[in-house]
Amino acid sequence: MAKKVGTEVSFAAAEAIKLANADVIAAYPITPQTHIVEKLSEYVADGDLDAEYICVESEHSAMSACCGSSATGARTFTATAGQGLELMHEVLTIPASSRLPMVAAICNRALSGPLSVWGDHSDMMGVRDTGWVQIVAENGQEVHDLLISAFKIAEHKDVMFPVMVHMDGFHLTHVIESIIIMDQEEVDKFLPPFNYDHKLDPDSPVSVGTYGPPHIYPEIKKAQEVALTNSKETIKKIWKEWGDMFGRHYNPVETYKSDDAETILVTMGSFSETATLAIDKMRAEGKKVGLIRLRLWRPFPFAELRDAAKSADNMVVLDRAISYGGPAGPLCSEIRSAFYQMKKRPQVVSFIGGLGGRDIAPEEFEEMITKGVEIAKNGSENEYEMLGVRE
16 A cells, blocks of 8 residues: 655655666766665665666766667666756757657756756756656655656657656755655556567667658658647546546646636746745735646646636746746746737736745745736836846
């Protein structure tokens, strides 16, 4: 039976990979991801997980090894963060375009410089367009659940894409929470063995990811885009199956008191839970505010977002990353584009905060919402607002 324990979120992540019976783990340790792969190396060394652990010399090598592993039909996992994800970046597009299923835990960390090991979403935004399915966790339970379900998503015949599960560095990775750890028998019922139809086989040689000249390259990219967009429906079905089996439900867009909200705050990741406190307080004061939490970053859930915000006059979007020289934060830009062609569309206001691991208190969320409504009504000379920055 599943058991509730107090454990570090990184250890719950490692436990999820063990329960998923990963065959190959290739990773290079980097803060704040290190505890995940350290624990997995212990499982392998102690015989608790029958897997190959590849000690690579860099994240570039880790992803290269993962591509080879997945191509042979092995259930494959890696993990990284921040600059490690950037070093991995060159290879990230390969498994996506070659339709190689694997799972990566991304322990989101601010990018240098200056050097920072604390969390924000700048590394996540840097790999936005690599072609991976990208899912964002809010707490430790979600990290555990979403990693297990990520394997089923990646390996499903109607998906066949690599999947990233994002978790905020330190705000999640190093926090001890009460988490329900799944039972092996339960996970086995949910997650079937990986059976890759196109795996590399010396007895039946094929080429993977070969040269694409101009007369076929655009069609290949169009096919990849259509397949990634269409994967959303399968993702929803798999999350529904998880919810029906275990009682914890996940959706591409999740809402909090937003049904009749005139102003909606939009967040991703662990700060969403803090934001609910601000929503509760403002609701108690009679203000029609609500919260949208984005669970699925890629493929972007356009229809679900529009439906969740149908009552809103204003949307206040929190980004934890800067799009340097751009018109707004990356998440805000996506949301504005989602409503661009709608006859009735909310005023969308961009805020950037929580950079480099800086906290955002409930009171600051209240100030953000209040100021966002004022900007939506009266306008602003700024393209976006920086939250809590000393000037």
